[in-house]
Amino acid sequence: MALPEPDTLLAVDGVTLQYRTRDRLVTAVWRVSFNVLQSDRFVILGPSGCGKSTLLKAVGGYVHPVEGSISLNNTKITGPGPDRIFVFQEFDQLLPWKTVKENIAFALTASGRLSKREAAARAMHYIEKVRLTDFAGSYPHTLSGGMKQRVAIARGMAMEPQILLMDEPFAALDALTRAHMQEELLRLWDDTRFTVLFVTHSIPEALRIGSRILLLSAHPGQVKAEINSTGSNEARIGSMLFDHA
């Protein structure tokens, strides 16, 4: 059990997640608890196959826990919704039939948050924030991988969700672009102090992005530790994750 903390935005309480493949039932995550506070940069870190993506999908409402509960602002999560916007790893997360600006504006109008005109204005505002003003009218297939991810981040931020869910958004990028994007994310966070739940398997990325880091063990994922990134280093995290002592 995670201790109840004041200021808790997202409470994950004793959550077990399972999924079914063709011939077996797999437990991805076993009784995981943690709290995400307002304006946290909360990173879930773990090796491949620790169920961290499944856990994020459960917060997104796409997967339902078989045990335990997830609640946002004390309301139980039952399905996907625009108060938790996902940024995926895959480059095909933008709607290919809409331009950069339309992609962002559509998210805003489809969720019924803004009128068409307000949506267009806000879309441009966030496109400027991720420095893609020149590409506002471009279709996604003409953009590079890094630019697509920036659009997806801009879209997520423009929705101004309670919490932004990022599933290894930089994993498919080259090392240079990746480092650049990490910096940019931190700059954006300095700007608006949004709350973000970020999944990664890279220890350096977790240290750079996160303010608080949840370490999951492999298969099924269980909480090894929940630490602050200040005062931690790669060696400490590495030994916590991989030493069985």
Add this chain to the structure above:
Amino acid sequence: MPETRVEVVNTIAPAGLDVVEQPLSIWRKLYNNAAARKTILLFLLALIWEGYARWLNNPLLFPTFTDTVRALVASIASGEIPRAAAYSIGMLVKGYALGLALAGLLTALASTGRFGADLLETLTAMFNPLPSLALLPLALIWFGLGDGSIIFVLIHAVLWAVALNMHAGFRAVSPTLKMVGQNYGLSKSGYIVRILLPAAFPSILTGLKIGWAFAWRTLIAAELVFGVSSGSGGLGWYIFEQKNQLLIPNVFAGLLTVILFGLAVENLIFKAIESVTVRRWGMQT
């Protein structure tokens, strides 16, 4: 211990290079233009046709290109071909529209669950290989000699190909895109119309193209066999009648009209749809 090698650092100057960018020559541009290349090809084919027909010198078997064009112009002027073409196109539109509507229903049913999908797959596997014309005799018994039976075989020609492609298109929508769509809090119908439909559009368009070609072929053939109804016939019937009167240039003119209409639909309508949709979106399959 190797010696320290000298490093090379250049300053890039724009000197010494003839061409950075220059427009292509007019011939190169013409060669790159598919329409221009195809026009030249068509011209050559017409030339070969003309040459062969003159050499054969038997207008009953194989009229020349110029005779065919003359017959075509005459038949258009007399209103025969326009009337026949209008009739055929009218039938095509009716049959095609009904076929699409049914394909949409069937795909919707297939999307509700496994049994629906199984039903679609089984029906398609059964009926897709069955030539529409094979159903014509039966259709004549059920619907009589007239529009009804032709529309029936047209629906059969369109339905399965379109339903199969639509269904495949919906199934191929990437899971990520589906999750993105669900994330927006759209209503069920909004989700289908604004996410699934455009995402599956490349496959749907392929289905529409195949369906249209099947329908046009089937229609002309059906008219050829049992075309006449209530005093007016389509292009197929026109071809059949002209053959009976041994007006072979007119037969060729009728065939040419069928081909020209096919080319027009393919190159004007479908190309136009493609260029504002799947091509612009980079979703061309």
